[in-house]
Amino acid sequence: MTNLAEFLVRTASRYAERPALRLGTAVTSYAELDRLSAQTAALLRAQGLRDGDRVALMLPNVPEFVVLYYGILRAGGIVVPMNPLLKARETEYQLRDSGAVLLVEWHLAPGEGGQGAAAAGVRRFVVEPAAFDSLLTEQEPRHEVAATAEDDVAVLLYTSGTTGVPKGAALTHAGLRHNTEVNAVDVQQATPQDVFVGCLPLFHIFGQVCTMNAAVHSGALLTLVPRFDAQSVLDIIARDRATVFQGVPTMYAALLQCPDTADADVSGLRMCISGGASLPVEVLHGFERRFGCMVLEGFGMSETSPVVTFNQPHRPRKPGSIGTPIRDVEVRLLDDDDQDVALGEVGELAVRGPNLMKGYWNRPQDTAAAIPDGWLRTGDLARQDDEGYLYIVDRKKDLVIRGGYNVYPREVEEVLNEHPAVALAAVLGVPDERLGEEVAAAIVLRPGTSATTDELQHFVKERVAPYKYPRHLWLVDALPMGPSGKILKREISVSVN
Structure with a gap:
């Protein structure tokens, strides 16, 4: 297995009739998801997509995002996920920088994407569910999956720009495959009986790998939430007997503050995961008291596909800690002279492993600055205790x-x-x-x-x-x-x- 899309093909062959996606009352089986992605691959190839072409995907959390994501990969393309709320100038920048040949946009988008595509001279395809389904039915499925090398780029994901101009982190098939497998098997211990709550945006690396790809890898159901609303999420958890919830700290705070939680049935939850930023310990304890499900915190970033460390289920959980490195990943804490700091001292977190990006797209100097010696400098300050647990102190620049x-x-x-x-x-x-x-x-x-x-x-x-x-x-x-x-x-x- 090389191409990340082969996860879907394998799962569909094992669990064809099991539900893969749910949005409201509409349910898509794995057999249907596999077929739709194969038809998408055929459509893209018919329209001239070549191996390595970049396709920008600007959709909310809807089934079509998943179909297109795996269809692009299956056809040999590179996915460029983009926030549907980007303004025209931001869209134009990412399209130009990535060299995208096509922008695929949701029909209810505010129109900024289209303006950006026009300015960048990039073709735009608007996805309206009924019309898209009709178009796909006309395509003979392209069942084969494009051959890719381990270090071929699968996803070009633009960083949030918190450290300057957004840069495209070139994530490989091998790196994403490794992180997906570790998340699904080691961290989440997921099975086909699991139900994942898909409220993290799929265009973001956290939701894309830890929720969407992990669910597909496991044959689990991904119940989609296009827009986060605390009460709606609680209702969906109850309705679908959700077992795995993943969110950022602001989501946990919102769920905790939701006024109608007394009767919320979240008894199906077996695992809650927090990432994206440091989870305040008070919020962690408050959530656990209110909902009765332990929250496990981890650390990751776009450049690491994303997970680096985690409070892993087979080890004791330490509130406030980001846990220990996941399988095959190494970490170091370095001082300003790139020397290892003493145990308990604060240093910059550096990472090495199969999850590292290939580099920043067309930015060799930025890549060399971020990974000067095989170790990615994360820009995060951390300390490590005598049991190997890491604690983020802050961003170095903050x-x-x-x-x-x-x-x-x-x-x-x-x-x-x-x-x-x-x-x-x-x-x-x-x-x-x-x-x-x-x-x-x-x-x-x-x-x-x-x-x-x-x-x-x-x-x-x-x-x-x-x-x-x-x-x-x-x-x-x-x-x-x-x-x-x-x-x-x-x-x-x-x-x-």
Whole structure:
């Protein structure tokens, strides 16, 4: 097996009549999903797609995303997943940078994608379910799967741009296959009886590999959620007797704050997984108390296909930790001179393994800077305990240096999240003439609660060293978030008195 699409072919041969996808009341079997992807491959080839051509996929969490994803791979193309909410200039940039030959867009998209495609001179194909189904029925299925090498690119996934201009992480068939297998077998221990909740966006690496690909690998049912809404997700978990839920911290916080959880039947859940950002320990414990399902936290990034470490089921879980490296993956913690730090000390997390990207698309200098010696520099600061468990301290670039003292925003955010009125908190550094940087915090309060900034500042001041508590605090209605639910600190409007 080389081509990632062969997972679907293999699963369909074993579990042809088992349900693969569900959206509302519509259910697609694995035999149907296999056929539809084969017809999609035939359609793409008939329209001139060649091996290695890039096809941009701009759809929400609908069955057509899965059909097209595997169809593109099956035809020998490279999938370029894109957020359906991108603006025209962002779409144009990614289409030009990737060299995509086609943009496939959802019929209910706001139209920005089409404008971007026109500006980039890229063909656009609009997917409307009934018309798309009709078009596919006219195609003779292309049952064969295009031959690919281990290091051929399968997915070109653009990073969120938190460290500058978005770059295309070139993920290989071998890297994605390895990470999918480890997730499905080692981490999730998934079976065909499992039901995965598909509320993470499939255009994002977390939802794409850990939910969609892992479900297909296992022959499990993927129940799709096009738009996350806490109450709707709870209803779907109950309706489908879902067994595996995966989300980012903001999703867990929303489920925990949902007012109608007393009667929510989530008894089918056997595993909850958090990633994408650090999960506040208070949210973790609150969720477990409310819903009775343990939350296991891990760490990953687009460049690592994505999972690097995880609180694995066969080892004790440590709240606040991102766990230990997954199978075949190595990690190191390095100082500014690229030397290993002492046990318990903070260093930059570096990763090596079969899950690493091939590089940044057409960016050899950026690739060499990120992977200078076979070890990917993640830009995350972490420490490791004597049992090998890792703890993310913060992003290296988010480190606040206040008067020569290092302040890690994650630590201050954890304290703020302990306050009963705080729903979300983002701690960051702001310029200060005297100290270089000062600690600041933007805070979203829970619905129906109240708290003053003075009260919140005092709450933190009592719990951290004097140089760590935020001197500037302000209340906001919401925090800016990326497509995966990660808080985008660079976009926070700073309010300093």
